[in-house]
Amino acid sequence: MNATLNTQGFKAGMLSALLLLLILGVWHIATTGPATPAAAPAVTMTAEQIEYAKLMGKDPTAGAAPAAAKSGFPTLSQMGAVIVKHASEPFYDNGPNDKGVGLQLGYSLGRVALGFGLAALVAIPLGFVIGMSPLIYRALDPFIQVLKPISPLAWMPLALYTIKDSNISGVFVIFICSIWPMLINTAFGVAGVRREWLNVARTLEVPPLRKAFEVILPAAAPTILTGMRISMGIAWLVIVAAEMLVGGTGIGYFVWNEWNNLSLPNVIFAILVIGVVGMLLDLMFARLQRAVTYVD
Amino acid sequence: MNDADDPHGLYDADRPLRLGCSCGAHASASEHAADLARSMATTELRARSETAAFEAESRRFVEASLIKALFPEDSVRRNFLRAVGQRTAMAAIGSVLPIASLQAMAQEAGKPGTLEKKDLKIGFIPITCATPLIMAKPLGFYERQGLNVEVVKTAGWALIRDKMLNKEYDATHFLSPMPLAISMGVGSNATPMRVATIQNTNGQAITLHVKHKDKRDPKQWKGFKFAVPFEFSMHNFLLRYYVAEAGLNPDTDIQIRVVPPPEMVANLRAGNLDGFLGPDPFNQRAVFEEVGFLHLLTKDLWDGHPCCAFGTSAEFIQAHPNTFAALYRAVLTAAAMARKAENRELIAKVISPQAYLNQPETVVNQVLTGRFADGLGGVKNVPNRADFDPMPWQSMAVWMLTQMQRWGYVKGDVNYKQIAEQVFLLTDAKKHMASLGMKPPAGAYPKFTIMGRVFDPEKAKAYADSFAIRRAAA
Numbered sequence: 060m061n062a063t064l065n066t067q068g069f070k071a072g073m074l075s076a077l078l079l080l081l082i083l084g085v086w087h088i089a090t091t092g093p094a095t096p097a098a099a100p101a102v103t104m105t106a107e108q109i110e111y112a113k114l115m116g117k118d119p120t121a122g123a124a125p126a127a128a129k130s131g132f133p134t135l136s137q138m139g140a141v142i143v144k145h146a147s148e149p150f151y152d153n154g155p156n157d158k159g160v161g162l163q164l165g166y167s168l169g170r171v172a173l174g175f176g177l178a179a180l181v182a183i184p185l186g187f188v189i190g191m192s193p194l195i196y197r198a199l200d201p202f203i204q205v206l207k208p209i210s211p212l213a214w215m216p217l218a219l220y221t222i223k224d225s226n227i228s229g230v231f232v233i234f235i236c237s238i239w240p241m242l243i244n245t246a247f248g249v250a251g252v253r254r255e256w257l258n259v260a261r262t263l264e265v266p267p268l269r270k271a272f273e274v275i276l277p278a279a280a281p282t283i284l285t286g287m288r289i290s291m292g293i294a295w296l297v298i299v300a301a302e303m304l305v306g307g308t309g310i311g312y313f314v315w316n317e318w319n320n321l322s323l324p325n326v327i328f329a330i331l332v333i334g335v336v337g338m339l340l341d342l343m344f345a346r347l348q349r350a351v352t353y354v355d
Numbered sequence: 356m357n358d359a360d361d362p363h364g365l366y367d368a369d370r371p372l373r374l375g376c377s378c379g380a381h382a383s384a385s386e387h388a389a390d391l392a393r394s395m396a397t398t399e400l401r402a403r404s405e406t407a408a409f410e411a412e413s414r415r416f417v418e419a420s421l422i423k424a425l426f427p428e429d430s431v432r433r434n435f436l437r438a439v440g441q442r443t444a445m446a447a448i449g450s451v452l453p454i455a456s457l458q459a460m461a462q463e464a465g466k467p468g469t470l471e472k473k474d475l476k477i478g479f480i481p482i483t484c485a486t487p488l489i490m491a492k493p494l495g496f497y498e499r500q501g502l503n504v505e506v507v508k509t510a511g512w513a514l515i516r517d518k519m520l521n522k523e524y525d526a527t528h529f530l531s532p533m534p535l536a537i538s539m540g541v542g543s544n545a546t547p548m549r550v551a552t553i554q555n556t557n558g559q560a561i562t563l564h565v566k567h568k569d570k571r572d573p574k575q576w577k578g579f580k581f582a583v584p585f586e587f588s589m590h591n592f593l594l595r596y597y598v599a600e601a602g603l604n605p606d607t608d609i610q611i612r613v614v615p616p617p618e619m620v621a622n623l624r625a626g627n628l629d630g631f632l633g634p635d636p637f638n639q640r641a642v643f644e645e646v647g648f649l650h651l652l653t654k655d656l657w658d659g660h661p662c663c664a665f666g667t668s669a670e671f672i673q674a675h676p677n678t679f680a681a682l683y684r685a686v687l688t689a690a691a692m693a694r695k696a697e698n699r700e701l702i703a704k705v706i707s708p709q710a711y712l713n714q715p716e717t718v719v720n721q722v723l724t725g726r727f728a729d730g731l732g733g734v735k736n737v738p739n740r741a742d743f744d745p746m747p748w749q750s751m752a753v754w755m756l757t758q759m760q761r762w763g764y765v766k767g768d769v770n771y772k773q774i775a776e777q778v779f780l781l782t783d784a785k786k787h788m789a790s791l792g793m794k795p796p797a798g799a800y801p802k803f804t805i806m807g808r809v810f811d812p813e814k815a816k817a818y819a820d821s822f823a824i825r826r827a828a829a
Contacts, residue, residue, distance in 0.1 A: 107734050114721055114728035116643055156508040157710035223521040225514070306510035315510060319481060319617035320713045321644065 174233025186245025211236035237290035244286025248279030396704035484663035487689035511615035526667035547669035558741030573601035648730025
């Protein structure tokens with residue numbers, strides 16, 4: 060059993076590596092295709108044509124030097140250089156508009172942590188109440204159903220107007236998008252705790268608070284954690300968009316700023332970073348989830 | 356200079372600069388060189404700004420801007436001076452504007468007690484219009500006034516408006532119609548905003564997608580999709596004016612959308628737009644990327660039109676008059692410097708890096724020096740493509756109001772002059788003058804010409820009603 064699993068894991072890893080190589084290969088071939096035929100050599104150009112070419116960012120007098128792709132898709136080596144550059148100094152800080160990618164990530168993670176934490180503080184107790192009381196559940200259900208599908212970014216103008224602080228508005232948007240999965244999953248988990256366990260608790264005359272913490276919470280924990288994991292995924296999706304909208308700091312702002320400069324290598328780099336961080340966050344919750352899972 | 360000071364021989368005339376970055380802080384030698392050139396440009400500009408000659412000049416420049424604001428028409432200024440005498444006039448001017456103690460401030464700058472607030476946040480959009488406001492930071496003009504200013508890049512004009520209303524920013528780079536609109540409560544809650552000075556004149560262009568090279572006549576533009584940076588912008592008003600003069604109704608024959616300037620080129624490339632009337636450097640960037648060409652510079656529609664402004668809320672000025680005066684001085688000093696052609700190339704170096712415009716230096720350079728590729732294969736030389744003239748402007752504010760009326764942004768009658776003078780800081784000045792027993796100058800409204808049509812601010816209502824193509828006010 061173990062051996063087959065191992066070989067299967069090995070095979071899957073090989074396949075992943077192969078796919079990666081394939082992607083990189085396609086990228087390489089696509090970006091280093093036949094160089095566009097160079098413009099007429101400098102000798103045949105008039106002075107004005109030469110100046111025009113220079114103003115357009117191509118220097119015909121520089122001989123065969125490759126016309127640097129100004130904002131086109133980067134080649135693999137250009138991409139590598141960008142990654143090395145960012146990775147070598149992730150925490151530089153040149154004032155409010157120019158910070159290293161590590162610092163920007165820090166801002167984004169901070170906002171997500173704050174918004175997500177607040178959402179958890181509200182959603183989990185509320186979810187408990189809703190899960191334990193069918194009456195409240197039915198009363199709140201219409202509100203939840205209407206509010207849940209709203210794109211969190213749609214809240215942004217309203218948040219900016221009422222909260223009057225762009226930073227807090229960003230946190231609010233994370234809060235509002237991560238609250239629903241946690242709320243619904245908590246309610247679902249709490250409502251689904253097995254009758255027998257509750258009955259045992261009642262027979263033993265366990266006080267309500269103790270019942271909540273020692274019977275219901277552990278029983279519902281896997282479902283709650285699932286909600287938190289979904290929420291975190293959504294929050295990480297939304298923070299990038301929110302920061303692109305509000306700007307200032309964060310990885311989303313980094314993407315926006317590089318988009319201004321039409322700098323695809325930097326944008327691709329940011330995309331990779333966002334993906335990797337998102338994966339790490341998800342792994343973290345997967346671990347937590349495994350820790351609280353039980354077999355009945 | 357010995358080796359300890361300069362271990363890599365950067366400043367050694369006898370040794371070539373090593374290939375590969377010698378200081379280790381940059382990924383490549385060219386990047387290192389660019390950084391070096393940038394810091395040298397900053398040093399050079401700083402040195403130029405610290406000469407006695409420039410200081411005297413910038414002081415005159417600040418004063419002249421004030422007087423021009425009060426007396427846009429020279430004959431009025433001279434009559435006024437003759438009537439009250441030079442000395443009284445100087446005293447009066449010194450006392451009326453909220454920038455009252457300007458000269459005194461200059462001498463006291465740096466003394467902490469005089470400033471009500473020293474740590475300020477100023478918003479800007481990464482466009483060349485903001486040049487004076489931006490360059491004042493790396494060149495230390497704010498510091499020299501005793502201010503600790505953070506200039507913050509902002510993602511769009513709506514956000515600038517919201518952050519001003521939120522008081523996240525103390526002062527900001529505005530589109531010049533914005534303070535009028537915000538003060539009137541059009542498109543936001545009414546909050547009195549004040550304009551300290553115009554940032555720049557000219558410097559915008561109509562850029563079209565390269566596929567439209569043969570459609571140079573706006574009559575052929577039916578169905579085009581255009582972008583402007585904001586509804587309350589000179590860009591929107593000028594584009595509407597231009598196509599309407601060609602017989603197109605901008606509300607029905609073309610589509611005009613609001614796109615933040617930095618996103619215009621990406622949208623043009625993607626084919627979402629056929630063109631835009633936008634701020635530089637994005638017009639030039641579109642040319643540089645070979646996706647667009649410059650159809651015309653807005654200078655050719657109305658030479659010397661205002662574009663962006665530097666302003667803040669009335670509340671801020673009231674609470675912090677000295678801070679405001681210091682800011683005003685810093686920004687105008689920068690404008691005085693930016694106006695000079697010989698500084699432009701260096702300024703391009705200073706403001707193009709990532710923290711500010713985040714654009715290739717050659718693009719910014721072409722915009723500021725006015726020697727540029729037009730996207731059609733030609734090199735043009737237009738030294739006044741962009742200028743930073745803090746000129747008088749309440750008459751131009753009146754024009755903006757007529758256009759806001761024309762396109763239905765404001766309904767009903769507009770008291771043009773009252774709004775213009777309030778926003779442009781003249782109401783307080785005139786009140787003060789009257790209380791000093793002086794007759795406030797009249798005739799502050801010179802005429803000007805836009806695409807061959809003369810605008811007389813004294814007949815603004817008739818002008819606003821004279822257009823055949825307009826949106827009927829409800």
